[in-house]
Amino acid sequence: MSERVRxxxxxxxxxxxxxTVAVLVVASLxxxxxxxxxxxxxxxxxxxPIMLVALPMTFIIVTGEIDLSVASTLGLASSIMGxxxxxxxxxxxxIPICIVxxxxxxxxxxxxxxxxxLPSLAVTIGTLALYRGLAFVVLGDGAVADFPFNYTxxxxxxxxxxxxxxxxxxxxxxxxxxxxxxxxxxxxRSLYAIGANAQAAHFSGIRVARxxxxxxxxxGAVAGLAGVLWTxxxxxxxxxxxxxxxxxxxxxxxxxxxxxxxxKGSLPGVLAGVVLLxxxxxxxxxxxxxxxxxxxxxxxxxxxxxxxxxxxxxxxNTWQRRRLRRAAAV
Amino acid sequence: MSAASATAPPTPSPVKRIVGALIxxxxxxxxxxxxxLICYTAAGNxxxxxxxxxxxxxxxTAILAVMAAGQAVVVITRNIDLSVxxxxxxxxxxxxxxxxxxxxxxxxxxILAGLAIGGVAGLINGVLVxxxxxxxLVVTLGTLYIFRGVTYSWAGGQQVNADELPRHFLTFAxxxxxGFLPWLVLIALIVVGGVSVMMRNYRVxxxxxxxxxxxQAAELAGIRVARxxxxxxxxxGALAGLAGVLFAxxxxxxxxxxxxxxELNVVxxxxxxxxxxxxxxxxxxxxxLGALLLTVIGSAxxxxxxxxxxxxxIVGALIxxxxxxxxxxxxxxxRALRKKDSHV
Numbered sequence: 001m002s003e004r005v006r007x008x009x010x011x012x013x014x015x016x017x018x019x020t021v022a023v024l025v026v027a028s029l030x031x032x033x034x035x036x037x038x039x040x041x042x043x044x045x046x047x048x049p050i051m052l053v054a055l056p057m058t059f060i061i062v063t064g065e066i067d068l069s070v071a072s073t074l075g076l077a078s079s080i081m082g083x084x085x086x087x088x089x090x091x092x093x094x095i096p097i098c099i100v101x102x103x104x105x106x107x108x109x110x111x112x113x114x115x116x117x118l119p120s121l122a123v124t125i126g127t128l129a130l131y132r133g134l135a136f137v138v139l140g141d142g143a144v145a146d147f148p149f150n151y152t153x154x155x156x157x158x159x160x161x162x163x164x165x166x167x168x169x170x171x172x173x174x175x176x177x178x179x180x181x182x183x184x185x186x187x188x189r190s191l192y193a194i195g196a197n198a199q200a201a202h203f204s205g206i207r208v209a210r211x212x213x214x215x216x217x218x219x220g221a222v223a224g225l226a227g228v229l230w231t232x233x234x235x236x237x238x239x240x241x242x243x244x245x246x247x248x249x250x251x252x253x254x255x256x257x258x259x260x261x262x263x264k265g266s267l268p269g270v271l272a273g274v275v276l277l278x279x280x281x282x283x284x285x286x287x288x289x290x291x292x293x294x295x296x297x298x299x300x301x302x303x304x305x306x307x308x309x310x311x312x313x314x315x316x317n318t319w320q321r322r323r324l325r326r327a328a329a330v
Numbered sequence: 331m332s333a334a335s336a337t338a339p340p341t342p343s344p345v346k347r348i349v350g351a352l353i354x355x356x357x358x359x360x361x362x363x364x365x366x367l368i369c370y371t372a373a374g375n376x377x378x379x380x381x382x383x384x385x386x387x388x389x390x391t392a393i394l395a396v397m398a399a400g401q402a403v404v405v406i407t408r409n410i411d412l413s414v415x416x417x418x419x420x421x422x423x424x425x426x427x428x429x430x431x432x433x434x435x436x437x438x439x440x441i442l443a444g445l446a447i448g449g450v451a452g453l454i455n456g457v458l459v460x461x462x463x464x465x466x467l468v469v470t471l472g473t474l475y476i477f478r479g480v481t482y483s484w485a486g487g488q489q490v491n492a493d494e495l496p497r498h499f500l501t502f503a504x505x506x507x508x509g510f511l512p513w514l515v516l517i518a519l520i521v522v523g524g525v526s527v528m529m530r531n532y533r534v535x536x537x538x539x540x541x542x543x544x545x546q547a548a549e550l551a552g553i554r555v556a557r558x559x560x561x562x563x564x565x566x567g568a569l570a571g572l573a574g575v576l577f578a579x580x581x582x583x584x585x586x587x588x589x590x591x592x593e594l595n596v597v598x599x600x601x602x603x604x605x606x607x608x609x610x611x612x613x614x615x616x617x618x619l620g621a622l623l624l625t626v627i628g629s630a631x632x633x634x635x636x637x638x639x640x641x642x643x644i645v646g647a648l649i650x651x652x653x654x655x656x657x658x659x660x661x662x663x664x665r666a667l668r669k670k671d672s673h674v
Binding site: 066112116117118119121122123125126127128129130131132133134136137140141239244247250251254260261290292293294295296297298299300302303306307310311 | 410458462463464465467468469471472473474475476478479480482483486487586591594597598601607608637639640641642643644645646647648649650653654657
């Protein structure tokens with residue numbers, strides 16, 4: 001086995017993919033109702049918003065930045081959707097408006113981070129509060145629920161009479177698109193370069209600021225789309241839709257092997273991370289473990305996803321040092 | 331290096347120097363904003379300055395300020411502690427359960443228990459950050475989930491009601507020291523004042539600023555980074571635990587959701603209070619002022635009959651304004667330093 005193949009197999013994203021497959025297999029065998037088609041539909045619907053938002057989040061974290069405002073953008077898009085629907089606009093025009101609104105909110109993040117050079121963590125904690133607050137300003141604490149059934153039914157429905165949810169038609173092409181861009185285009189490579197060393201990337205002719213700006217725009221637009229789908233799925237536009245989702249998204253991305261310092265990670269790993277978290281929660285819920293107690297699992301996985309590779313590295317370093325010392329002694 | 335000390339202009343007259351230093355003090359901006367807001371609100375509705383209203387504002391600030399003091403120290407060392415809201419929930423529920431089971435315990439035991447619970451939680455954070463070499467953002471995001479989940483599993487949907495708690499525990503929140511200063515406010519003042527003095531005048535405080543300015547340089551300079559970092563996280567956790575006791579005493583009814591999302595307000599108070607997220611600058615009493623400002627905004631909205639829903643949006647806008655201001659100051663300092671160098 002060549003060195004490269006071995007490194008690939010031992011990398012965190014391969015481990016997480018294997019772990020995800022193992023969890024899916026074990027859960028289907030041991031948890032009753034986990035392997036049913038109906039549960040598969042629910043599983044996909046549950047992970048849909050996290051999966052969507054995690055795609056651009058992966059790009060952003062690979063460049064060494066972060067966007068904590070995504071869940072609030074989702075909520076504001078949902079509020080706008082409810083507000084415009086109450087104003088009597090058609091749903092066909094509301095949906096693009098919500099996505100554009102998300103893109104504009106992302107553009108504000110991007111401007112603050114790249115235009116003014118502010119730290120993205122602080123900026124997006126600020127816009128997290130700002131956008132969620134605006135969502136409440138737009139819609140108050142009420143809910144708008146009378147969306148047309150041909151849309152809400154499509155989001156919760158399945159293809160034909162099977163158990164493959166319609167929303168996969170949206171998620172799968174988007175995931176493939178993001179994966180191809182990240183792993184098979186010069187643009188994707190430039191994201192890793194930025195994350196590894198933004199200054200070096202700048203001197204190699206990569207437009208660092210412009211790239212980051214557009215990543216935030218895309219992140220906002222996708223969060224807007226996720227807000228639309230969330231609203232249609234529960235057929236309820238509320239200002240607090242998706243509250244706290246940013247933490248689940250960041251947890252899934254880091255669990256998928258993306259380094260919080262940037263420059264490292266892969267999209268397949270992230271997708272596995274999203275599925276792993278959703279499947280674990282789903283399986284434990286079927287076992288009647290309370291939803292809030294699942295937080296312990298999410299949090300522990302998040303910490304372990306960074307802790308274990310660190311421990312592995314330090315053990316390897318210790319071995320290597322000992323081997324070198326022994327070689328020197330001989 | 332603190333922002334204020336780096337900015338001595340080249341040839342100042344004493345008056346100019348003092349005025350210049352005052353203008354560059356980040357805390358002055360908060361005090362002015364606070365004064366303007368209070369004047370405006372009081373002009374609109376004099377009830378805003380009534381004894382009861384001021385008392386409520388101070389009581390609400392106390393809990394936030396205690397947590398902000400700990401968070402400020404963490405942020406000054408270029409870290410962050412997002413788990414404080416969950417630590418508050420865990421401590422509040424644990425102490426409330428303890429007090430309802432043993433009504434005879436004195437208040438000081440409750441406070442020590444809260445400090446201990448929070449301290450242990452903070453120690454876990456610190457060990458993972460320092461010895462696991464996991465970034466503080468990741469660790470405390472994880473323990474935010476974990477501590478909250480532990481509280482939920484323990485509570486299992488139960489809550490502790492005010493009528494199960496001993497009287498002396500509940501009256502503690504409303505009783506006053508010497509008749510005018512509520513105990514909660516006194517504790518907050520002691521915490522903010524004590525930590526401020528530690529950061530300003532003691533060796534360990536200056537070491538923490540040095541660690542925030544440059545972690546590598548601090549290590550090379552012989553500062554005991556590991557010990558200090560553990561201490562910082564224990565302090566932040568212990569203060570969040572103390573805040574949990576105050577929370578339980580003030581509100582009486584405690585369930586597993588106590589303090590959910592509070593970490594955001596705490597970070598907001600710290601950032602608005604002039605502590606730079608890149609570490610190395612800012613003051614603890616500034617963070618205390620930030621907590622006061624956020625609370626006053628909340629009350630002012632209610633008094634002025636402005637839609638309460640604006641509150642969160644305003645907090646968000648304030649955070650962004652504060653980091654923009656920090657950036658502006660940093661850019662001007664850099665320019666001033668460059669100018670000074672070119673004269674030499």
